């Protein structure tokens with residue numbers, strides 16, 4: 529299992545670790561984390577790519593840049609940028625463009641996935657992890673997220689990735705579940721403000737899609 533120490537308490541850590549392990553992410557990789565938020569995933573990526581690598585932590589909220597700067601203070605390979613995913617421009621191509629819990633909030637998820645695909649080098653990777661909120665359950669009842677523009681975007685993720693011109697290498701859904709006191713109940717309470725107490729909880733399944741940009745030779749051959 530990859531050493532994602534920065535994500536120890538994250539209930540969605542397992543699909544992230546599985547995806548990164550699958551890619552063979554390691555020293556020297558250049559990565560992009562779009563919708564980086566507080567920067568937890570950016571820091572975990574930075575630890576894996578080391579000081580020869582680079583992690584662009586991009587978020588449209590200017591406050592996120594300060595937060596990432598604090599979270600990543602010890603990691604000079606993390607570069608925090610204020611940009612919307614729809615307008616993504618980087619100074620170099622990256623080996624991996626990543627997003628998690630981002631596309632459910634953006635105006636046009638297809639545009640953002642296309643921008644992510646465009647900043648990846650030929651042969652590089654796009655990994656997106658997005659929820660199917662209504663497939664989550666508390667006491668058997670579906671969850672909702674009224675503030676999100678596309679709460680069930682995970683259900684469309686494989687086609688979004690393919691329509692961006694990427695090969696879909698793998699795709700799966702994974703949902704943390706539990707009952708009573710524990711990380712699943714705490715996570716749900718942080719999302720909804722409601723403690724599920726002894727009700728059984730299935731958190732929204734997170735759909736992971738691993739996409740790969742065709743290598744330069746195969747792009748030219750298919751034209």
Ligand SMILES: C[S@@+](CC[C@H](N)C(=O)[O-])C[C@H]1O[C@@H](n2cnc3c(N)ncnc32)[C@H](O)[C@@H]1O
Nearest residue numbers: 563564565587588589612613628629630633634
């Ligand atoms: C729920 S947080 C996800 C944080 C982090 N990716 C994680 O998995 O813990 C969503 C983040 O996406 C950012 N965001 C929303 N719309 C965006 C956009 N169009 N472009 C870039 N970031 C955006 C928000 O400011 C917020 O920080």
